[in-house]
Amino acid sequence: MTSVELRAARVPTARVARRRGRTNGYAGYFFVAGYALLLTAFGIVPTGYAFYLAFTNDRGQFTGLNQFVKVVQDYRFAPAFGHIAVYLVLWLVLLLVLTVGIAVVLRGRMRPALSATLRFLYYVPGALAGVASVLVWLFLLDPSVSPASGLLKALGFETFSQVIGPGNLPLIFVLIAFWTGAGGWIVVMYGALNNIPDEILEAARIDGAGPWKSALFVQIPMIGRWIAYMAILAFAGGTQLFVEPQMLQTASLGRLDPAWSPNQFAYVLAFRYGDFNGAAAVSLILLLLGLICAGLLVRRSGLFKVDA
Numbered sequence: 076m077t078s079v080e081l082r083a084a085r086v087p088t089a090r091v092a093r094r095r096g097r098t099n100g101y102a103g104y105f106f107v108a109g110y111a112l113l114l115t116a117f118g119i120v121p122t123g124y125a126f127y128l129a130f131t132n133d134r135g136q137f138t139g140l141n142q143f144v145k146v147v148q149d150y151r152f153a154p155a156f157g158h159i160a161v162y163l164v165l166w167l168v169l170l171l172v173l174t175v176g177i178a179v180v181l182r183g184r185m186r187p188a189l190s191a192t193l194r195f196l197y198y199v200p201g202a203l204a205g206v207a208s209v210l211v212w213l214f215l216l217d218p219s220v221s222p223a224s225g226l227l228k229a230l231g232f233e234t235f236s237q238v239i240g241p242g243n244l245p246l247i248f249v250l251i252a253f254w255t256g257a258g259g260w261i262v263v264m265y266g267a268l269n270n271i272p273d274e275i276l277e278a279a280r281i282d283g284a285g286p287w288k289s290a291l292f293v294q295i296p297m298i299g300r301w302i303a304y305m306a307i308l309a310f311a312g313g314t315q316l317f318v319e320p321q322m323l324q325t326a327s328l329g330r331l332d333p334a335w336s337p338n339q340f341a342y343v344l345a346f347r348y349g350d351f352n353g354a355a356a357v358s359l360i361l362l363l364l365g366l367i368c369a370g371l372l373v374r375r376s377g378l379f380k381v382d383a
Contacts, residue, residue, distance in 0.1 A: 122362070128355035142356040146344070149353075151334040159336050162245040163313045166252055170309050174257050175302060178264035179290045194265060197258035208255045209322040216247065239327055244335065248319050256312070260305050267301040268294055303376035307369045314361050317342070337361055 132138050146152055181193060200208065214220060217235045218227045232238045239247065271294060279289045295302070317338040324331035324339075333347075334340040337357055345354035372378070 125355040125358050128352045129359050132352060142352050143360070146340075146353045146356045146360075149340075151332075151340050151343075152357075154332070155334055155337045155340040158245065159314060159316060162248055162316060162336075163310060165245055165249045166313050167306060167309055169249060169253055170257060170260065171302065171306060173253070174260045174264055174305070175295060175298075178261050178268055179294060181261070181265055182268040182294075183286060183290075194258075194262055197261050200254050200258055208251060209319050212247075212251050212254075213322070213326050236327070236330060239323060239331065241332075244320070244323075244331070247323075248316060251319050252313070252316075256309075260309075263305065264298065264301060267298040271297050299376055300378050303372045303378050307372050307378075310368045311365045314338075314365055 129142050130137060130139065132141075177197070215223060216227075216238045218224045218232055218238065219235070221227060227238065275293065275297075276289060279293045284293065315338055316336045320331065320335045320339055321342075324333055324335070332339075334343045337360075341354040341357040344350040344357065
């Protein structure tokens with residue numbers, strides 16, 4: 076075949092390649108379009124409106140940081156953020172330690188059939204909606220009807236009011252959150268551990284690393300990015316605590332503080348006092364805390380670092 080014929084044969088091939096490249100590019104935009112539309116409608120636009128409300132008053136006049144100063148000086152602000160701080164510490168420590176620990180055990184110390192069964196059972200509670208899971212726990216926490224009434228009475232709780240005492244609330248909310256959300260993260264951590272090459276684990280065993288040393292010095296460091304990702308989402312979800320204390324406050328006939336969490340505080344401001352500007356300021360404070368935490372974790376863990 077002459078050089079002219081070769082060039083003529085390459086032209087259609089090049090055209091097909093360019094056409095396929097354009098098609099693949101359009102397909103990417105098509106798949107992203109739905110997410111971008113929903114993100115704009117339910118994320119960016121509401122956030123922009125919250126910024127507008129937080130820096131104006133009820134007449135639409137610009138007030139600078141006055142709304143933030145007002146909510147910070149409110150007597151309910153410090154207790155609400157203090158409650159959520161205690162809850163977050165307990166929640167994040169329990170989540171990080173137990174989910175990673177359980178995933179390591181499932182990955183290395185159990186038969187595949189048993190491991191798959193347990194992973195399914197861990198994930199089942201997450202299928203319940205938030206309100207449904209709280210209702211289940213309301214039943215479990217009432218010593219008069221709970222199947223665990225013997226345990227509750229052994230711990231000194233004779234009535235539902237004693238169980239939901241102010242000092243017990245952070246731990247109760249942590250248990251509810253762990254029961255509903257940890258199973259999904261165990262599955263994610265298990266998948267991350269499966270990505271570790273067997274050759275690396277075998278080399279660790281040859282070097283004398285037992286199961287615990289292998290987990291602490293090989294497996295867990297290699298899934299550090301996934302752990303950071305879990306911590307970011309868990310922190311963001313924890314700061315938004317609302318359904319659990321709100322349902323418990325209703326079930327206890329008002330014995331709980333209606334502004335126990337920052338989200339409840341914002342809800343009270345908006346729908347009890349009509350102060351939507353103050354509620355928007357509270358929401359932006361929560362957003363800022365979430366961004367700071369996410370930024371620190373991303374920076375320390377190298378979550379978005381591209382491997383060479």
